[in-house]
Amino acid sequence: MSTQNRVITATIDHFPDGEKSFVEIPFEVGSEIERIEVSYHFPFGGGGSVIDLGVARNGRMRGWTGAERGHITLEEDRATPGYEPGPLAGAWHVVLGIVKIGPNCKVDVEIRLIGRQRRWLAGELHSHSEHSDGGVTVLDAIHRARASALDFLAITDHNTVTQNDVRPDDPGILVIPAMELTSYWGHTNFLGLPRPVADWRCRSPRDVAEKMAEARANGATIVINHPFQNSAGGRWQSGFDVAFDALEIWNGNWSVMNEQGLAFWQELLTSGRRVPATGGSDFHLKNRRRHGRPANRLCVEGMSVSDILAAVRGGRNVVAFAPDETMARPSSEEVPDFGSQIAAGREISVIFTGLSVGDEIRRVTEAGVVEVVPAGDGPTLRLDQRFAGRFVRYEVWHDKEPRLFTNPFYGE
Known part of the structure; x- marks a missing residue:
C-alpha cells in the first residue's frame, strides 16, 4: 500500500494586522496521511524580520517553536519537540506569529503531506527497565x-x-506503551496502552483471564509470554481459551522452553487455531x-503504534534471530502477506535473504x-509453490540454531 504525497506551498508577503499578530494558512489532512512536514523561510539576520511558527488542528494549537526551527514534523505517535503527537486527520492551520516585519519581508511556507506506506520494521516486544527488574533506565533502554x-x-x-x-524526545524510534501482567499462573504482555487494567492483582487463573479480557476490551494487544518457562509463575497455567492475540514462541536465547513453545504453536496450528507468533529478548x-x-520483523501499513500492533495481530511477522540479518518475505506486492488466507492452488513465492x-x-x-532446502552458496534463495492444505510456514535453521520463523499462510 502506498499513498501519493502532496505538497502545498504558500508565500506570505502581506501582513494586514502588522506586528504582534498572527497569519494562518489552512490545509486539510485525510486518513491516508501518516506524517505532516512543515518548512518555512523568511529574511532574518540583516533583514530584521522575526516570524514564529506553530500549527493548529481543528482550532486547537498542537505545537509552537517560535523562530527556533525551520522544519517540523508530526505523526500519530511522535513529533518534533515542542509539538504534540496525536490524530492527524482534520482541518489544520500553519500559524505564523508576526513578531517583526523587516524590509521586503516575505515568508515561504511548504507543507508536505506524506501518505501511508507499506514497509518492513524491526522491533522488540518484550523488555524491561528499572521500573521493575530490568536494571536500566527507560532512556538507556531506548538507547x-x-x-x-x-x-x-x-x-x-x-x-x-x-x-x-517517560516520553523521550527521540524521533528515531517508536516506544510502545506496555505492561507485563505477571501472575502466579503465567505472564502476558498488554501492548499499546499506558494503563491497560485498573488493578493487575490476580488470585486465580480465572482472575488472569478476566484481566486479559479487561485489557483487550480497553484496546490492548495481548501476547502470552514464554508459556513453557521453567518457573512456578512463569509457566502458562491459565489455559488458551482466553483473550489473547499472539503467542511468544521465542524468548531470549534459544532453549528447551522455546523448543516446547514452537512445538506447541505447531500443535495449535494443526488443530485449526490461527495464532500469530512473536518473539522477544x-x-x-x-x-x-x-x-x-x-526481533519481530513486521510488515506494517504506516508508522504508528496502532499500525505495528495491527501487524502483530494479523501475523504479518517474521520472528528472526536479529533485526538486520536473515530474513524472509513474500517475493512481491502481488504475493499476500504472511498471516493471509490463500486459495488452494494459488502460487506463492517467498524470498530468503542473508543466508x-x-x-x-x-x-x-x-x-x-515436508521439505528441507539447503541454502547453497549464495545469500539469497527463492521458493515457489502452489498452496494446498491448512497452512504453510517457513523456518531457517543453522544446525540446531534457529534463524527465523515466518507466520503461516492459511487456507481459505
Whole structure:
C-alpha cells in the first residue's frame, strides 16, 4: 500500500494586522496521511524580520517553536519537540506569529503531506527497565534499542506502568506503551496502552483471564509470554481459551522452553487455531541479553503504534534471530502477506535473504516438515509453490540454531 504525497506551498508577503499578530494558512489532512512536514523561510539576520511558527488542528494549537526551527514534523505517535503527537486527520492551520516585519519581508511556507506506506520494521516486544527488574533506565533502554537497529520498542515492566510516563524526545524510534501482567499462573504482555487494567492483582487463573479480557476490551494487544518457562509463575497455567492475540514462541536465547513453545504453536496450528507468533529478548541487564535478539520483523501499513500492533495481530511477522540479518518475505506486492488466507492452488513465492553456507530452509505444514532446502552458496534463495492444505510456514535453521520463523499462510 502506498499513498501519493502532496505538497502545498504558500508565500506570505502581506501582513494586514502588522506586528504582534498572527497569519494562518489552512490545509486539510485525510486518513491516508501518516506524517505532516512543515518548512518555512523568511529574511532574518540583516533583514530584521522575526516570524514564529506553530500549527493548529481543528482550532486547537498542537505545537509552537517560535523562530527556533525551520522544519517540523508530526505523526500519530511522535513529533518534533515542542509539538504534540496525536490524530492527524482534520482541518489544520500553519500559524505564523508576526513578531517583526523587516524590509521586503516575505515568508515561504511548504507543507508536505506524506501518505501511508507499506514497509518492513524491526522491533522488540518484550523488555524491561528499572521500573521493575530490568536494571536500566527507560532512556538507556531506548538507547540500547536504537544501537540494535530497532524501529520500535515495548518496555513491558512487571505489573507497573510508570515506565510509560517517560516520553523521550527521540524521533528515531517508536516506544510502545506496555505492561507485563505477571501472575502466579503465567505472564502476558498488554501492548499499546499506558494503563491497560485498573488493578493487575490476580488470585486465580480465572482472575488472569478476566484481566486479559479487561485489557483487550480497553484496546490492548495481548501476547502470552514464554508459556513453557521453567518457573512456578512463569509457566502458562491459565489455559488458551482466553483473550489473547499472539503467542511468544521465542524468548531470549534459544532453549528447551522455546523448543516446547514452537512445538506447541505447531500443535495449535494443526488443530485449526490461527495464532500469530512473536518473539522477544525479555531483556534484563542481569540476563545479559540484547534488545532485538530475537526481533519481530513486521510488515506494517504506516508508522504508528496502532499500525505495528495491527501487524502483530494479523501475523504479518517474521520472528528472526536479529533485526538486520536473515530474513524472509513474500517475493512481491502481488504475493499476500504472511498471516493471509490463500486459495488452494494459488502460487506463492517467498524470498530468503542473508543466508549463510550451512543454513537450511524448512517448509512446514499441518503434516510437519515436508521439505528441507539447503541454502547453497549464495545469500539469497527463492521458493515457489502452489498452496494446498491448512497452512504453510517457513523456518531457517543453522544446525540446531534457529534463524527465523515466518507466520503461516492459511487456507481459505
